[in-house]
Amino acid sequence: MHFHPSQCLFPVQTSSSSQALGMQQALELPDCGKCIPVCSDPGNAAGCSGSSTGSIGKGPVMSSAGCGNPYAGLVALLRAAWRSGKTRPMEYRMAQLEALGRFLEEKKQEILEATAMDVGKPSFEAYLIEVLLCKNELNNTLNNLCHWMKDEHVDKNLMTQLDSAFIRKDPYGVVLIIGPWNYPIHLLLGPLIGAIAAGNCVVLKPSEKAKNTGKLLAESLGCYLDSDCFAVVNAGVQETTRLLENKFDYIFFTGSPSVGRMVMASAAQHLTPVTLELGGKNPCYVSDTCDVRSVARRVAWGRFFNAGQTCVAPDYVLCSLEMQEKLMPALREAITEFYGSNPRESPDFGRIVGQKEFRRIRALLCSGRVAIGGQTDEEDLYIAPTVLADVLPSDPIMQEEIFGPILPIVVVASMEEAIDFINERPRPLAVYAFSSDCKVVTQVLERTSSGGFCGNDTLTHMTLSSLPFGGIGCSGLGKYHGKFTFDTFSHQRGCLHRNMGLEALNTLRYPPYSQQKLGFLTATFQIKRKGTCTLL
The missing domain is CATH 3.40.605.10 (Aldehyde Dehydrogenase; Chain A, domain 1)
Incomplete structure (x- = not known):
């Protein structure tokens, strides 16, 4: 139509x-x-x-x-x-x-x-x-x-x-x-x-x-x-x-x-x-104990897929200064492996949707220090896969969702500081955590809040129809994918179809009231607690 x-x-x-x-x-x-x-x-x-x-x-x-x-x-x-x-x-x-x-x-x-x-x-x-x-x-x-x-x-x-x-x-x-x-x-x-x-x-x-x-x-x-x-x-x-x-x-x-x-x-x-x-700034915590090459490939793929124009893309990395120095050569290697020495010539790297968005994203390159990439061409709407090092929380790129092929790295001293950093900001659409220690991934999961979570990878959680997809707070309201989409567009209508017979049972709820009627009704309606719980 x-x-x-x-x-x-x-x-x-x-x-x-x-x-x-x-x-x-x-x-x-x-x-x-x-x-x-x-x-x-x-x-x-x-x-x-x-x-x-x-x-x-x-x-x-x-x-x-x-x-x-x-x-x-x-x-x-x-x-x-x-x-x-x-x-x-x-x-x-x-x-x-x-x-x-x-x-x-x-x-x-x-x-x-x-x-x-x-x-x-x-x-x-x-x-x-x-x-x-x-x-x-x-x-x-x-x-x-x-x-x-x-x-x-x-x-x-x-x-x-x-x-x-x-x-x-x-x-x-x-x-x-x-x-x-x-x-x-x-x-x-x-x-x-x-x-x-x-x-x-x-x-x-x-x-x-x-x-x-x-x-x-x-x-x-x-x-x-x-x-x-x-x-x-x-x-x-x-x-x-x-x-x-x-x-x-x-x-x-x-x-x-x-x-x-x-x-x-x-x-x-x-x-x-x-x-x-909606969207938001999706944090990606990388611990000191991880396979750096695998992390770099998975983060680079998630960040630069569709030229970074993905609502669940990792928006910034949180890691120690030592890990930042390890990640840089690994990210450079991954970008070259994916898109060649000149990503502009790669058929596998996308472009920015329009000039307004191009100019907004290009303006964010003033944050931190350009460690990888940084090349732009407005006529071609091309912004190279870019990594920014030593980015400060006060920098412009940390004030809005990037929605482009730029990955800023913010240095934190510990996992505790990374979790505090995440929790001090609006709840994102996704939180990512990388570590060879499953306890670290679990800690980030349990102590943060987001629409979704993915440990040791990026984007892939949204490919499962069995998982709900959606935001929380500023990143969205409601969920969908698979049965969750059916449920979203369905009104859950509570229905009771009663038997027309046995009217004598209903007289218990009709006036005139009495304590005896109330006792019988309590016995039929009451939900009793199962088991006990002792608070120590």
């Missing part, structure tokens, strides 16, 4: 609201008012060129006489489809998920090309994250959906022993998923998989920075998914602000904390629940 250039169903709206201006200032992104071609027959992928007449379901959705919200008609159409019960049967959900799998397979090359044009992503990295991880999520969901959807029966008290008590996994309704530019397929379709599995209708909003990926999704997804229930909206900042004015039943946002606050504020107007997948 999307829009044809010659028939702009959702024209650009100029909003003067303070929220729109605030979001514009936070992102400073150009508005994208272009409409996107639509497939007239979403159920027929083979015969769809993605360039027909602009129909949506059974007809076009128009803004309400130009005076209402331009997206109100779209949201209303999806809500009508959801209320019809169309998305509730398991067979429907499975069919839509399988169609999404066909999209990933048949459009694989287009996905690789679009992500390369948008963010200079190497095809190896694009396939691994954008395609393979999405397929893993999809297949895991298809393999388990029947089990996940089942009612979950719960314990009962004596009064309800003859009744049925269970948790029903209900869809929320019409949900909005807003994706980022750094992994424009995976971080949009990953939540979509769970939203479909849970039985929701979905509005997808790709990042306006990933224009080619957004265009691909808008032109192609409608050829695979049911256009009555799923829509792609390509919009700039002001249009997204207008989109957020509509009442959604759930909003899933991935992006920066500053914009996340605005999304949450918009959701609060309708008391809409949200998941916010």
Whole structure:
């Protein structure tokens, strides 16, 4: 469900609201008012060129006489489809998920090309994250959906022993998923998989920075998914602000904390629940007892993957001065091994997404001392894999998430100081710890707080569908991946179905009250403590 250039169903709206201006200032992104071609027959992928007449379901959705919200008609159409019960049967959900799998397979090359044009992503990295991880999520969901959807029966008290008590996994309704530019397929379709599995209708909003990926999704997804229930909206900042004015039943946002606050504020107007997948400065503690070469390779891979534009990348290293001196040659060797003597010529090293981000990251090079790399080329949006030594906590690079190929090293005297350093700052999306002594890794795990944790590696924890992925505090709210995504988009509805007979048992709770009735009720409702605990 999307829009044809010659028939702009959702024209650009100029909003003067303070929220729109605030979001514009936070992102400073150009508005994208272009409409996107639509497939007239979403159920027929083979015969769809993605360039027909602009129909949506059974007809076009128009803004309400130009005076209402331009997206109100779209949201209303999806809500009508959801209320019809169309998305509730398991067979429907499975069919839509399988169609999404066909999209990933048949459009694989287009996905690789679009992500390369948008963010200079190497095809190896694009396939691994954008395609393979999405397929893993999809297949895991298809393999388990029947089990996940089942009612979950719960314990009962004596009064309800003859009744049925269970948790029903209900869809929320019409949900909005807003994706980022750094992994424009995976971080949009990953939540979509769970939203479909849970039985929701979905509005997808790709990042306006990933224009080619957004265009691909808008032109192609409608050829695979049911256009009555799923829509792609390509919009700039002001249009997204207008989109957020509509009442959604759930909003899933991935992006920066500053914009996340605005999304949450918009959701609060309708008391809409949200998941916010944000970011932060992920610390990486390296103890004095470790295999330095292995640490250097694993940290360099995690930091420079996608040119450092990864929300869970290790943002800085904490180690002793002695370990810093050992790490430098090992990191230099790893960078050369990965990208050659001139990483700019390597097909395996990405580029920065845009000039604004390039200039912001380049300005951070004034921190500490450039020990490795440091070369830049604005025309090519290239910043070399860079390591900064002797960085101080007060340096500019330690005041914000880097989101680029720079690795600062901050010297600490001990593990105790490293843990204090971590705990004195906002809780990150991930904490990393390297040591040959498992007790050290365990200490860092037990004495810090973060969205996720990975010992003796970087990034790999987020590849497991069996682990929840999400932040805490400033790094995010909520979790997803695998069944956690299904649960995120499902309302856990507590249900009790009572027997109509045995009414005599219910008289115990009816007036007139008596101590005898209270005694009987206490006996049937009371939960007794099992065992004892002695505090020494």
